[in-house]
Amino acid sequence: MLQVGQSLARRMALPGASVEPIGLELTGFCEQFVSDYHQAKEFHLFTCLLRSRHSVLITPIVGLHYEHSKLTQMSESLTVAWRLTTEGLVGGCELCAGTLADYVALLQAHLLKEDRFYGVVAHLLDDSDQAQLGAAFAQLELATATAGGHERYVRWAVDQATRA
Numbered sequence: 277m278l279q280v281g282q283s284l285a286r287r288m289a290l291p292g293a294s295v296e297p298i299g300l301e302l303t304g305f306c307e308q309f310v311s312d313y314h315q316a317k318e319f320h321l322f323t324c325l326l327r328s329r330h331s332v333l334i335t336p337i338v339g340l341h342y343e344h345s346k347l348t349q350m351s352e353s354l355t356v357a358w359r360l361t362t363e364g365l366v367g368g369c370e371l372c373a374g375t376l377a378d379y380v381a382l383l384q385a386h387l388l389k390e391d392r393f394y395g396v397v398a399h400l401l402d403d404s405d406q407a408q409l410g411a412a413f414a415q416l417e418l419a420t421a422t423a424g425g426h427e428r429y430v431r432w433a434v435d436q437a438t439r440a
């Protein structure tokens with residue numbers, strides 16, 4: 277998804293760029309998969325880690341949660357920019373290109389940060405934590421699958437990855 281986003285941002289920044297259908301899928305992926313599904317799962321994980329009284333984790337969790345909020349705001353902005361651009365907004369392609377490039381850069385840095393964080397905290401979750409998280413994730417997956425959300429975008433992302 278990061279490569280797709282970077283590539284689309286570069287194309288939309290070119291003179292004479294036009295709206296591409298993949299942008300609509302990409303904005304949906306950002307909102308429904310990244311924000312509504314992935315970040316919602318991590319919210320359960322953050323809560324579980326904090327409930328375990330590992331106070332040293334507060335600062336990194338607050339930082340990651342802040343980035344989730346920022347990413348959600350940016351994806352909402354991207355969706356609005358995309359809609360306006362499809363309706364003929366002058367300068368819309370440049371607006372989408374800039375917003376998408378910023379979103380991809382923040383998501384990329386965020387994912388690297390999370391990889392390091394999860395590598396450190398994975399051992400802190402005991403069997404009870406794992407069970408609680410499993411139940412919460414299952415409930416979330418059911419809710420988002422019913423809404424037609426994450427599974428569709430997982431297939432879309434896999435399809436994009438195989439084309440790359």
Ligand SMILES: [Fe+2]
Binds near residue numbers: 315344386390
């Ligand atoms: Fe995250």
